[in-house]
Every structure is written in C-alpha cells, then in structure tokens.
Amino acid sequence: MKEERINNIKANISEALEIPKDILLDLPKVTSIGNLQVNIENHKGIIEYSNDNVRIKIKDGILKVSGIDLVIKTIVTEEIIISGKIASIDFFR
Secondary structure, eight states, X not given: OHHHHHHXXXXXXXXXXXXXXXXXXXXXXXXXXXXXXXXXXXXXXXXXXXXXXXXXXXXXXXXXXXXXXXXXXXXXXXEEEEEEEEEEEEEEO
C-alpha cells in the first residue's frame, strides 16, 4: 500500500514537471519497430534467451518477447535490442 502511494506521488510529480514516467517510476520503455525489432530500455537483465522466446526481468515482473529467429542485437546496461519476426510482447507479474 505504501509503495502504491509513493508511485502515485511520483506519477503526479512526473506530470507536473513533465518528466517522463519511465525515468521517475523506474519503468521499462518498450519500443517496437513494426514486427521486426523491439527496444527495451530500463531492464533488469535477461532470464531466458532462445530462438523463439526472450524473457527479460523488469521492475515488478517479466517482459516476454515471442517470435521466430529472435536475436539479441545489442545488450547494454540500460537497453536491449531484439530483432527477428516478433509475434508478441507480453508482460507478467
């Protein structure tokens, strides 16, 4: 309950100061370029990596990218770029 209240306060501050919520709330920023590439910023690491699934740890859960011929093109501290034929992007708690 306390964490939810803190997140609400941060969200209000973010809107008032026009600061992106992903930065202030430590949320992932997921950008899709068609079904060919997915960029994930503010991740917490890779859990699973295979030809058809990539599971990535994010704050409060897991992000799963499914598809065909998936390849991690770039992985740095703040960003992962996955390319291939993206079929779905799912969030799990």
